[in-house]
Amino acid sequence: MSLTPDSNLQADILSSLNAIIDIAQRWSIYLRRRQSRVRVAKALLTGTLVFLTSAAIMVASILTQYSPEYFDQNRSFLLTILGSVALVGVISGGVSYHLLGRRQDTRLEELSDLVQRMNNNNENRNTAESALSLAEKILGLLPELVRKKDQDALLFGIVAFNLTIILARSPGIAVVVGIAVWLYFRYESNTIYDREITKLEERRKIFEQQKKDFIETL
Amino acid sequence: MEKPDLYVVARFLDILYRNGSAMKRTNIQMLLGLNYPRFAEYLEWLLNHHLVAQTTDEEDVIKIALTPKGTDAYHRLVLWIKETMEGLKI
Numbered sequence: 001m002s003l004t005p006d007s008n009l010q011a012d013i014l015s016s017l018n019a020i021i022d023i024a025q026r027w028s029i030y031l032r033r034r035q036s037r038v039r040v041a042k043a044l045l046t047g048t049l050v051f052l053t054s055a056a057i058m059v060a061s062i063l064t065q066y067s068p069e070y071f072d073q074n075r076s077f078l079l080t081i082l083g084s085v086a087l088v089g090v091i092s093g094g095v096s097y098h099l100l101g102r103r104q105d106t107r108l109e110e111l112s113d114l115v116q117r118m119n120n121n122n123e124n125r126n127t128a129e130s131a132l133s134l135a136e137k138i139l140g141l142l143p144e145l146v147r148k149k150d151q152d153a154l155l156f157g158i159v160a161f162n163l164t165i166i167l168a169r170s171p172g173i174a175v176v177v178g179i180a181v182w183l184y185f186r187y188e189s190n191t192i193y194d195r196e197i198t199k200l201e202e203r204r205k206i207f208e209q210q211k212k213d214f215i216e217t218l
Numbered sequence: 219m220e221k222p223d224l225y226v227v228a229r230f231l232d233i234l235y236r237n238g239s240a241m242k243r244t245n246i247q248m249l250l251g252l253n254y255p256r257f258a259e260y261l262e263w264l265l266n267h268h269l270v271a272q273t274t275d276e277e278d279v280i281k282i283a284l285t286p287k288g289t290d291a292y293h294r295l296v297l298w299i300k301e302t303m304e305g306l307k308i
Contacts, residue, residue: 012293013235013292013293016299019300019303023300023304027303027306127229128231128292128296129232131296132225132228133225134303135302135306138306139306142306207302212221215222215227218269218291
């Protein structure tokens with residue numbers, strides 16, 4: 001029975017554990033950045049959606065009551081209204097950014113804490129068990145960070161509505177075009193989202209199977 | 219025990235590997251944080267798989283130590299986790 005494993009083996013184990021911490025640290029930084037980017041993207045989309053929806057409603061209501069010449073005759077009034085709507089959009093984006101920031105992901109915090117503890121070698125946390133936990137936490141977090149692009153589809157639909165109402169000057173046609181574009185991009189984004197989630201879930205299942213297989217090899 | 223938890227096995231191996239020498243069963247149990255029946259099950263499983271070995275010292279105290287197979291299993295476990303982490307993509 002060997003109580004002191006040879007120094008090469010010990011060095012290899014230590015360097016592997018250090019490599020795991022480095023990889024986990026990079027993942028932790030990447031996941032945090034991605035979370036932050038998703039937050040900014042969602043806030044920008046919310047602001048844009050509020051602005052475009054309000055503008056679309058405004059244009060549609062004017063067109064149902066007045067002739068298209070109304071836009072040329074009341075340019076300064078319309079610009080003031082448009083400015084106010086833009087301000088509402090900016091405020092909505094800011095509120096959305098603030099609210100999304102309050103929803104802290106505890107699992108990401110746990111991952112950062114564990115990486116930190118392993119890095120500082122606190123409480124002898126630089127262990128195979130902690131390394132296993134790191135891998136599991138990262139695999140669990142990945143599906144959470146795939147952004148469901150529902151808002152993007154809605155944005156494309158509203159842009160299509162706005163463009164059609166400007167070009168065709170008919171709210172009815174604009175509504176049909178807007179809905180068609182929204183449904184198409186919604187279908188596309190849902191398909192991409194499902195594919196990405198399935199891929200990551202599959203990876204997680206493989207990891208679970210590998211854990212079982214590893215036990216079998218012992 | 220049919221399906222041991224890899225986390226517990228990893229912790230068991232961690233404790234013995236870090237200690238570097240044979241340890242008393244109670245010390246291992248305390249560090250593992252398992253109740254005695256559960257600890258005994260895991261110990262038996264590890265003994266049956268020759269990952270750890272039981273010795274008796276000069277004071278007749280039973281001690282547990284990692285075998286070369288146990289050290290190799292610990293090494294393989296760490297390498298496997300490293301490879302898994304390296305292969306992670308989004």
